[in-house]
Amino acid sequence: MIPAGFEYHRPADLTSAIGILQEHGDEARVVAGGHSLIPMMKLRMAELGHLIDLQDIDAMKGIAVGGDTVTIGAMTTQHELIVHDGLGAALPILREAALQIADPQVRYVGTIGGNVANGDPGNDMPGLMQCLNARFDLTGPDGSRQVAARDFYEAAYFTAREDEEILTAIIIPIPAPGTGSAYIKQKRKIGDYATAAAAVLVGDGTASVAMTNLADTPIWSEAAGAALAAGDIDGCAAAMLGAIDPQEDMRGPVAFKKHVAAVVLRRAIDSALSRRS
C-alpha cells in the first residue's frame, strides 16, 4: 500500500497553485483532505508526478452566510460544516448530510470542495448541491467562472472542470423561509457510500429533489420536483424512478436499488414535509 513516487508542493496562494498545474499539466493533481485521492494512490489506481496540497490557501477556507446565499470555501471540512453556528440555521440540510458522510476522522479532513469536485457518483454532496441549485466557482489561468451544480457532472469522475482549473468555492442560495428539507441515506454500514440517498426541499408551491449513487452522476429531476411542488408524491417518486439508472454491484441488484431508492425518497419527502412551516 505504498503509492508511486511524486513531488509534493504546498503553495501559499491560488495563483501559485494554478501555476504548478499549468507547468505540469495532467501529471499534477490538487489534494484537499485527500481521503478520496490518497486511497486511490495507495492502490496505484492513481499515479501522478506532482501533488499540490491546498491546505495553506486561506482564500479557499471559511463559511460566509449572507442574506440570500451561503458561500463556502472549497477547503472547508465536513466537520466545520457540522459545527458552524449560522450554517445550521440557514441550511440545516447541509449539516444533516455531512453527519452521514464517512466517520469522524474522515469528516475532520474531508472537504466539501473535494467531495463535489471529484465527480465520484458515491459522494453525497453533489446530489445535495443539485437539489439546492448551488454554483461552483472555478478558477484557472484565465480567471474565474461559475458553473451550476446541475450542469457540472458529465459522467463518473468527469466534470465541467478543466485540468488547469481549481474548484475554489460553492455558492448556495438560501431556501425561502418555511422551506422543509431532508437528506436521507441508506448505507450498509458507517463509512459506506449510499445504496441510495435522497435530498428533498419542499416549500410553498416549490420543491427540488435529487438522488445519489443511482447513476454515474447525481440525478436531479425537474419533473420529480414539479410533481412534489404540486403535492403529488406518487408522481414525484415515479418521475425520479424513471430518471435513475442504477447498476448492479456489491450493494445489490438493480431491482433492490430501485426499491431502496423509492423508500429513501418517500422518507425524505415525509421528513421534509414535516419540517415545512
Place this chain on the structure above:
Amino acid sequence: MSKMHVKFTLNGQDVEGLAEPRTLLIHFLRETLNVTGPHIGCETSHCGACTVDMDGKSVKSCTVFVGQADGRQITTVEGLTNADGSLGVIQEMFREHHGLQCGFCTPGMITRAHRLLQENPNPTEEEVRFGIAGNLCRCTGYQNIVKAILASAEQLNAMKEAAE
C-alpha cells in the same frame, strides 16, 4: 525521488527527519521516529487503528502524507500518559473497565476518545458510539469501550471540578 525535510511537534517535542514525499504519516511515525503506539490495521482508512491527533483533530495517519503533517502538532497515545509516565485517565479507565481484549485497536480508540471528550465533555452513550464510529474493534463488541469512555468523562469532569 529526492527526500524532503519534515518537521513537526510530536507529543510536545519537536521532531524532524527526511522522507520521500510518498511516505505516509503512519510509516514515518513507526519506522523513522520509532513511535509504535499508532498501529497499522486495514491501511485503507476504515479501521482507525492508526488514529493520531493532528492540530486538535482525530485523523487516520495511514491516509496522510508526511508532507501534509509538516508544521503540525501531533499527539499519539504515548502523549496521553501523565507527566510521571503513569497511565492517563482514559488509559486507566480502559484498563479498569476492560475496554480491550487483544489491544490492537486500543491506541486508536484512546486517541479518538481523547479528542471526543475534549469536544464533548459530557457525551451520552449514543454520542460516544457515534463519536467512535471510525474506530473498529473486533474483540469487545464495544460495550466496555463505551463504558470506559463514559467513566473517563465522569472522572475528567470530577478532576476539573476539584481543580476549580
